[in-house]
Amino acid sequence: MLTKYRPVTLLCCRKMIFCVGLLLLFFTQVKGQEFFFSGNQIKQSLPFKSIKNLIVIPVFINGKGPFDFVLDTGVGPMIVTEPSIIDSLDFNMLRKIKVTGLGVETVEAYVSQNINASIGRAKIEHIPTAILKEDLFNLSGHLGIKVYGLIGFNFFNSFMVDVRYSENRIIFSYPYSRVKYRGKKVPIEIENLKPYITADVQVQDSGAVKGKFLMDTGASHALSMEMIDGGAVTVPERKIKANLGMSLSGQIKGYIARVHQISLGDQVFTNVVSGFPDYNTIADKIDLTKRNGNLGADLLRKFDIQFNYQQQFIYLKPNKYARLPFEHDMVGMVVYLDQQEYKRFLIGEIDENSPAERAGLCAKDEIIGVNFKPVDSYTLNDLTELFKSSNARNVIFEIYRDDRVFYVVVKLEKRI
Structure with a gap:
């Protein structure tokens, strides 16, 4: 079954695979639930937080909250990723299951069809929900705010959802209501509760091929190329090795490189940063006959997008981000907030x-200052942009390691 890519670190636009796709097996017969407005309301506008390209919205669960959730076209049932929510809510009739990865220990999760949710003034009763016993996603640590999960199909399937990346706002209305569409109309396909789109892609200076891509607002990268013509994609010569993700069955290795161009709607994007996961590794975990790759939010955010799942089309209108170049992390390290103490900025992989390795930085170093400012004056979003800002720029880190404080200068390097 098609599984879900997720970033190991949203900072570096890497991706992580989770076998939560297996949870769809418990909800395949439950597709009728829809969000609805009470009374005569047919439309609402709601601001969202944009963090590392992701859409974060407030969601009420069983009348409690709000809890921050990622609005994610790449998930089917609602997924609760923060296990502490189980203690704070009165969940009745929860069913415990074991989700088994390939060759690893099983992971406990809960499934329920007796949970109510609301987004703005729209409500849904008995939304299919999976609650992970362990916080596998670590969304809070990588986004820098407390995030409780992901919500996708049921919301998008209930409304025409206008995602205005240019305004950090969504506008949602009933599909049958009168809507002014803007931009280029493009067909999509809804399969396994997720949207797919056809795009022309040219990996190197060769002919373009048509590819089928998952539209994934819950992935911070721009593009992932997984398969062409039934086999592995030839990776461009200029590339860097990368750990593209983690599944329940282990790490997904591959490369980061640039795709020559990709055409979406009537827009052509060049020099697009893309992940190239190792084909032999992911072919055992993902049904690659269904797609060639996935389009993430670093590309999708260049449009304001109107989604109409029920009639299976979108409208794409280029926005103020359309002409911004695609850039990759020029430091070469993961930075996250400690799960227990959210004010501690730690270095991961x-x-x-990379410039970080050559400068002598190490995993588990604590960053206490950047460019002579306390680190708590930055958000993880700020650091993400700083690390992609300019080739050859010096960034000065104040590091705490082994009960001592010292400074490390890292020279940013455009590696691809």
């Missing part, structure tokens, strides 16, 4: 032969 460091890329081989």
